Amino acid sequence: MEYALAFGFIVYIFFSYNEITKLKKQVKAQEKQLNECCRRTGNQELCSYFVSDEIKEKVLHLKNIGKLTEAVKEIRLETSMDLLEAKEYVDKL
Incomplete structure (x- = not known):
């Protein structure tokens, strides 16, 4: 019983890690899009790389x-x- 619980916990951690990694990639892509919008509109001071x-x-x-x-x-x-x-x-x- 304890092994099944430990295995389930490990699987949960693995899937959580994968989901967090996907979300980080999405945020990075959106940040790049916002930075490009800021650059094109002349609002460099709003860019995250300012x-x-x-x-x-x-x-x-x-x-x-x-x-x-x-x-x-x-x-x-x-x-x-x-x-x-x-x-x-x-x-x-």
Whole structure:
């Protein structure tokens, strides 16, 4: 009886994990669509990837003094960029 209960719990966790993964992918796709709408309508400040001038200056300063990791971390904290996107952004500065 306990094995069946444990197995059922494991199956439940597996299906829950799969459902959460699907929902995360949907949210990411919707976020990209909203960002594109913001870009096309000229409302960049509403975009989830928007970086204010103050943050740009801080990140640029961190990059210039050789603290690239901290600069990428700061971008990730202020935006919803993933690691690769944040690194590319900092590299372009």
